Amino acid sequence: MWIGGGSIICPGVTIDEGSTIGAGSVVVKDIPPYVFAAGTPARSSGPCAEPPLLSGRADPWAHSGASRSAAAQGWPP
Template identity: 70%
Template sequence: MPTELEKMLAGELYNAGDPDLIARRSAARKLFVAYNALPYENADEKKAILRKLLGGFGNNVDIQSPFYCDYGENIYFGENVFVNFNCIMLDCAKITLGDNVFLAPNVQLYAAYHPIIASERIKGPELAAPITIGNNAWLGGGVIVCPGVTIGENTTIGAGSVVTKDIPANVVAAGNPCRVIKHL
C-alpha cells in the first residue's frame, strides 16, 4: 500500500495530516525560517541551509528573503536562478525551474490543490500536480502559477498574471487567465 508521500508525489488524493508529511513540512519551516533570518551577506550559511531544504540546485542561485515553501525537497533549480522577495512555492509535487529563470517579487507557485467537488473537498484529502518553468523564463511581479502548468523556455509572463494552463516557449503572455500576447 502506498504511503501518503508516495500518493502525493504521484498526483493521487492524499492525507496532508499524515504524521510523516507533517514532520517534513515542519522540518522545511525550521529551515526556511533560519534562512530568512540570516542577513543577505551570510551567503555561505544561506547556501548551506538551501542544501538541506531544496531537492537540488545549480550554481549561482540567489533567493531573496523571505522565501516560503511546503516541503522544499520537491523544488529543483537550474543554474543562474534568481528568486526575488516573498516567493511562495507549495511543492506538494515537483517544482522545477530551468537555467537562467528570474522570478520577480511575490511570485507564487502552487503545485497543491483541492478537489473541486465540495463533498469531496470537505473530506480532507488533497491533490498536487508538478510545475515546470523552462530555461530563460521570466515571471513578473505577483504572478501565480497553478498546479500542473508548464511554462516554455525563453518565455516572459507579465506581472499579475494567473497561469492556469501551459504556456509555450518563446512568447510573452499575460492576464487572468494568462494567454499568449506575442510570439518572440
C-alpha cells in the first residue's frame, strides 16, 4: 500500500493490500485491493498492479540496478 503526501484517511476506512492513494486525496470509503484511488473524495480509477506481478519478486530493487538507500552506497563518505 502507498499513500500520497497530504492525504486524509477518514476514521473506519480500510485500504486493502496493494492499493495506491494519490497525493492530497480524501478517502471516505473502503478501497479494494490493487487499485489506484485519488480525488476528493477518493475514487478508484482502475487497477494499479495485479497480485501475480508482485508475488514473484521478493525484492523490487533486485533487477533495477538501484540501491535501496544512500547508506547502501556508503553515503555519507
